[in-house]
Amino acid sequence: MNDRIERISEMEQILVDSKRRLAKLEESLDAFVAGQKNIKKLEDYYHSNLWRGDFEADERGKLPEDLKRGVLSEDEIFNLIEKNDELLQRLSFFER
Numbered sequence: 610m611n612d613r614i615e616r617i618s619e620m621e622q623i624l625v626d627s628k629r630r631l632a633k634l635e636e637s638l639d640a641f642v643a644g645q646k647n648i649k650k651l652e653d654y655y656h657s658n659l660w661r662g663d664f665e666a667d668e669r670g671k672l673p674e675d676l677k678r679g680v681l682s683e684d685e686i687f688n689l690i691e692k693n694d695e696l697l698q699r700l701s702f703f704e705r
Contacts, residue, residue, distance in 0.1 A: 641696070648693050655686045 654660050664681050666672055679685050 638700075645693075648690070651680070651686060652690050654680075655690070 660681075663672075664683075667678055667681050672678065
């Protein structure tokens with residue numbers, strides 16, 4: 610009888626934990642999916658002449674010093690795009 614109670618208690622805890630984790634994952638996935646349009650917009654900008662012109666203007670000192678310009682860092686955008694692609698591949702890997 611003790612084995613049964615322990616098993617049921619363990620399975621109940623797994624159920625509760627799994628439901629909590631899935632709810633958090635669902636919320637995160639919804640936000641991830643919603644952000645894909647903006648990541649695509651950023652990627653398009655990065656590969657455009659607009660980005661190159663903005664980058665060159667920054668190099669020539671034509672932008673205000675207090676302007677946040679992480680978007681003009683080649684590494685930051687590239688790394689973000691790579692991480693996004695990596696996560697998309699991981700999500701498509703799972704089969705049931």
